[in-house]
């Protein structure tokens with residue numbers, strides 16, 4: 104059965120579990136927004152007291168002006184130092200963690216069925232998705248490919264099965280994977296006009 108066939112419930116029996124380590128809280132916040140067909144367990148910032156919580160430096164900041172990068176790193180280090188002081192003075196970890204930046208690293212376990220994974224990949228492999236979560240789904244696709252190239256081939260940006268791009272942010276067509284729907288509708292209008300001139304009517308909705 105094809106994972107894109109009408110009876111999508113069949114592929115809900117195919118289940119994968121991923122250990123996801125060292126990603127930022129920015130990523131995990133996006134990931135756990137997925138609800139259907141997916142379960143998460145995430146490392147607690149409440150019950151785990153951190154000696155030195157790891158953080159992430161985005162490439163754009165790493166490659167930015169030296170002064171900006173240094174200020175970013177100082178800010179993160181000072182948040183972490185304050186966390187240590189708060190915990191050291193008896194403030195519970197669940198409150199001290201309020202100073203953690205979004206760049207704090209975290210670990211999760213994600214179990215998902217194939218139907219949900221195809222849906223999530225459609226959104227997160229799109230070039231409009233945030234770079235870190237997009238990278239995660241590229242790695243997930245790679246892992247699925249090693250198990251089954253057939254199943255892995257269904258993990259694609261949503262425009263691939265749709266045949267067009269529906270992202271507002273790509274109206275200028277800078278992402279070339281599929282034509283933007285505005286272009287598709289324009290092409291359809293041209294075709295309808297040409298058909299009308301030839302005495303034929305095309306269906307109103309493509």
Ligand SMILES: Cc1cc2nc3c(=O)[nH]c(=O)nc-3n(C[C@H](O)[C@H](O)[C@H](O)COP(=O)(O)OP(=O)(O)OC[C@H]3O[C@@H](n4cnc5c(N)ncnc54)[C@H](O)[C@@H]3O)c2cc1C
Pocket residue numbers: 136137138139222223226227231232233
């Ligand atoms: C590029 C991008 C930008 C985003 N920006 C923002 C943002 O600025 N702000 C923000 O808040 N969120 C944002 N999100 C998150 C987004 O709104 C969704 O919450 C997230 O992608 C989860 O997807 P989903 O709703 O398809 O949920 P999933 O749980 O993956 O659901 C899968 C499908 O099941 C169905 N479904 C699931 N639950 C229900 C339900 N309760 N009732 C009916 N049908 C249901 C829907 O058809 C849904 O599409 C963004 C996501 C992306 C990919």
